[in-house]
Amino acid sequence: MTSKKVAIASDHGGIALRKNIVSFLNKKDIDFEEFGPEVEESVDYPNLAFTVSEKVARGDAYRGILICGTGVGMSIAANKVHGIRCALVSDTFTAHATREHNDSNVLALGARVTGPGLALDIVKIWLETEYEGGRHAKRLSQIEQFENTQG
Numbered sequence: 001m002t003s004k005k006v007a008i009a010s011d012h013g014g015i016a017l018r019k020n021i022v023s024f025l026n027k028k029d030i031d032f033e034e035f036g037p038e039v040e041e042s043v044d045y046p047n048l049a050f051t052v053s054e055k056v057a058r059g060d061a062y063r064g065i066l067i068c069g070t071g072v073g074m075s076i077a078a079n080k081v082h083g084i085r086c087a088l089v090s091d092t093f094t095a096h097a098t099r100e101h102n103d104s105n106v107l108a109l110g111a112r113v114t115g116p117g118l119a120l121d122i123v124k125i126w127l128e129t130e131y132e133g134g135r136h137a138k139r140l141s142q143i144e145q146f147e148n149t150q151g
Contacts, residue, residue: 006127007061009035009048010111011074014067017111017119021065024120031063034144049077056105057083064106064125071110078106082147085140090114095122099129101136 006025010018018036025032035051037043045068052064064086066074073086078086086106087098090113098104107126109119 003059003061004031005061006030006032006063006065007035007052007055008032008065008067009052010037011043011045011048011066011069012037012040014109014111015040015070017109017114017116018067018117020120021123024123036062043071045060046077049074050081053078053081053084057081058092062105063127066106066108067111068108068110069110071108071113075106075108078108081125085143089122089126090118092118092121092125095125097128099126100132103131103136120121 001122008018015037022032022034033055036048049066052066055061056064064078066078066086068074075086075088078084084106085100085102085104086108087094087104088108088110089095089098090110107123109122114122
């Protein structure tokens with residue numbers, strides 16, 4: 001059974017936004033596990049992305065949130081983990097669509113390109129939106145089949 005916990009991490013560039021999101025999760029009484037640095041010394045984001053993504057892929061968390069300066073590095077790293085569908089999101093429409101159509105299970109945010117108010121709106125929408133299935137399931141199945149052929 002998949003956990004209802006959210007795994008969240010950031011690199012040094014995303015600490016402040018991560019703390020804002022953690023505060024939001026606390027206020028909404030959403031269970032989470034937090035990773036990432038507490039001080040703004042440079043850290044390597046791939047290991048943090050892998051940690052969160054592996055938690056989601058194993059079912060130890062049902063969703064993951066990753067934050068770095070642009071979100072690009074985290075999203076690239078996360079999508080290397082089998083079974084992860086990480087979406088880099090910078091607007092509310094995409095937050096909704098990536099859950100409804102793509103069943104994204106990890107969200108990447110860019111702390112240097114997305115303000116905290118918008119980021120919290122994105123997180124709220126992304127966490128609340130359910131996967132629609134239907135015609136989208138066929139497409140996700142095609143992605144999964146391809147992923148399973150890779151070494």
